[in-house]
Structures are given as structure tokens and as C-alpha cells.
Amino acid sequence: ALLAAATHGAMLRAGDEGARGGLDVPEVRLRNGVHMPMVGLGTWEYNTSTTFVASLRALQVGYRHIDTATIYGNQRGVGRALKVWEATTGGSRDQVFITTKIPGGLDYNAATKALYATLDELMLDHVDLMLVHMPSGWDTKGGPRARVEGWRAMEDFYRAGKARAIGVSHFCRHHLDDVLQAGTIAPMINQVEFHVGMGSAGPLATDYREYDVEQGVLYQSFSPLCGPCGTTELIDGPIVTEIGKRYNKTGAQVSLRWQVQQGIPVIPKTTSVEHMKQNADIFSWTLSDEDMDTLTNLDHPPATGGGGDGTSGDCKIE
Numbered sequence: 001a002l003l004a005a006a007t008h009g010a011m012l013r014a015g016d017e018g019a020r021g022g023l024d025v026p027e028v029r030l031r032n033g034v035h036m037p038m039v040g041l042g043t044w045e046y047n048t049s050t051t052f053v054a055s056l057r058a059l060q061v062g063y064r065h066i067d068t069a070t071i072y073g074n075q076r077g078v079g080r081a082l083k084v085w086e087a088t089t090g091g092s093r094d095q096v097f098i099t100t101k102i103p104g105g106l107d108y109n110a111a112t113k114a115l116y117a118t119l120d121e122l123m124l125d126h127v128d129l130m131l132v133h134m135p136s137g138w139d140t141k142g143g144p145r146a147r148v149e150g151w152r153a154m155e156d157f158y159r160a161g162k163a164r165a166i167g168v169s170h171f172c173r174h175h176l177d178d179v180l181q182a183g184t185i186a187p188m189i190n191q192v193e194f195h196v197g198m199g200s201a202g203p204l205a206t207d208y209r210e211y212d213v214e215q216g217v218l219y220q221s222f223s224p225l226c227g228p229c230g231t232t233e234l235i236d237g238p239i240v241t242e243i244g245k246r247y248n249k250t251g252a253q254v255s256l257r258w259q260v261q262q263g264i265p266v267i268p269k270t271t272s273v274e275h276m277k278q279n280a281d282i283f284s285w286t287l288s289d290e291d292m293d294t295l296t297n298l299d300h301p302p303a304t305g306g307g308g309d310g311t312s313g314d315c316k317i318e
Contacts, residue, residue: 022062023280028265030188031216034165036097036129038260039280040065042222042269043074051077054271059085059096061276067222067267068122069101069133070114075121083123097128099267101169104134104150105142111153119162130154130163131191135175136317143318144178151179158185167191167217172315173208180215187217193303193312194221194264196234196255199296204311205303221259224266225252229301239298243291250278257282258295 027035041058043051043066051074055066059081068078078098085091100122102114111132119125132150136142142150154166167189168176180186192207203210212219225234234240240251247254252268252275259266260282268279287295302310 023064023277024283025062025064025280026283028218028263030165030218031186032165032188034128034188036165036265037063037065038265039063039256039282040067040097040099040265040267041276042267043068043078044072044222044227044269046072046074046077046269046271048074048077050074050271052081054269055081056084057271057273058276059091060089061273061280063276063280064095065097065099065267067099069131070103070118070121071101071133071138075100075118076123079121079123093124098122098124099129099131100127101131101133102150103137104132104170105137105139105146106150106153107146108149108153111150112156115153115157115162126162126164128163129165129167129189130157131167131169131189132171134170134317135168135172135314140317147175147178148182151183155183155185165189169222170312170314171207172317173203173211174315175317176208176211176215176217186215189218189220191220191222192314193223193305194219194259195224195226195301196240196258196295197226197298197301198303199258200299201303201310204315207312207314218265220265220267222267223304224259224268225255226301226304227269228304231301233301239294243287243294246291247285247287249281249285253278253282254287254291254295257285257287258292261287261292 025037025039055078068075100118158166165188167187169191171190190212234255235252240254244251244254303312305312
């Protein structure tokens, strides 16, 4: 039987200053009881050296959540930063939540090999969250059979204590159903593109956000400031900037607050210490209902995936 959902979406505070670092970032409790910080550092498109610098700065500032992936090619930078931070501050591995991902479309043996390779690159004996990065291979090949085999490898990795939680990314309803029906452990997270401009978008854009919620799968946002959109309107555009003035906050903080106020964790990326601090300073204030509605009703920027017409393209994958 699938693991029962347990207080999905419950917002908690880190239990002590050491776990929280210098930032006051709430945690969300996953369906298996694991706690994950609501804000983490994204590292997509950063090379290993940039990832090392950004990750170390983030840890020193007080971040306790870093997101990487096999395809990024920068896991070693995260691992090195964690080692340096531990050695220079007295911090410990168990204070930091590390997320990584393996490619989709792999059979059981290939997925198992990929899973353990992430530990080698990160120089860790376990990760906190392991995701299947796509419902297929990057060439969209694989299909339901590979999806189920890959998930079986994920379950065994989890049972071996190598991941404290497991989940998926870019999964639409039919992809999620494949693993829900064939698996014995339900995904704990689905990491999907989501940001201001998509609040009123349909399921083909949000990868069936409402269905994830119904199934007790935590919906997490990547590209929360729409980095791939080719616009900075969620950072310094007129709407978010004007709203920000009412709270003495930046446009980027408004965009991020809109998401976490809905219980959606975010992983914005930056190498700037100032921006890291600002990106985490989104919990001591609340957007009004009117401002939330304004942001929810915006239809730009849309999803930037390969679907066209403002869809993610993920749901076209078999």
C-alpha cells in the first residue's frame, strides 16, 4: 500500500538556530515526516566552480537547502561547498537539505547506477531528496515501462537509507498515475516550473498542480522568478515593483512571497549574497488578498517549456 500522507503541506519552523542558520525560514513536512526548508538555492546552468561559490555563500548566509541534478554537471561543487562549510564553521551535514535528480527514462539497472553516482559526485552517503528529473529520457523516450522501472530503483534507494525522501519532476497526471499504481511508495514531491503568470493557467501549463495536491504530493516550484523566460518582469517589472513598495520589499520578493504564501517551496538561484538574503526574507510579512489576486490573475510570463501556447510541454510525453 502507498505510504499514507501525513500532514501534507504543514508549515513548521526549524527546531533550533543551528538547523535554521542565520535565516528564519519555515519548513514544510513531507508525507513521510521529513522536514524541508521552504526556500533553497537553485544551481541550474551553473558550472562546478560557480556552484561551489554560490553554495558556500548560501550556507554561510544561513541557507540550509541546496538543489542540484545529474544533468547540471555541478554536483561536485555542492559537495565541496558542504565540506568546506563543515570544516570552517563547525556545521554538520544533518543541518543541510540536499536535493538532486537522476535522468528519467532509465531501466532499473541504469537508474540504480545513476542514483549511486550522485552520491559519489556529491561526496555524501545519502541525500535528503532524490527526484526523477523527467517522466522520460531527455529525448522523450522511455514510456510507462521505464518510468515504473526507474521508480522501483528509487524505492530501493530510499529503503536502503540513501535518500530521506523521493519524488519526481516535470510529471503530469498520467506520469504520476504510472508510479502511484505500480509503486509501493508514493512520490513525496513533484518539482515543476511555476511562477507569477501561471496562477490561473490550466493543467497543461502547471502539470496538473491540483491533482498533485489531491494525491498528497507536495508541489514545488523551480524557476520561481522565471529565469528562462527572457524577461526580468518578475524581478523588476512594474506590477511586482509597485506591489513591493507597499511592503518595502523588492519585486523579486513579491514574486517569491506569492508562491510560499500558497505553501509552495521555491529554489531561486543567485550568486549574490544580498539577493540570497532578500530571497529568504519572504516570511515575516503577508501579501493582502487583493495583491494575491492581482498576481494570480496575471497571464504573463507563461510557462516556458516546449509545449507552446503557454503550456509546459511535459504532458505531451507518453
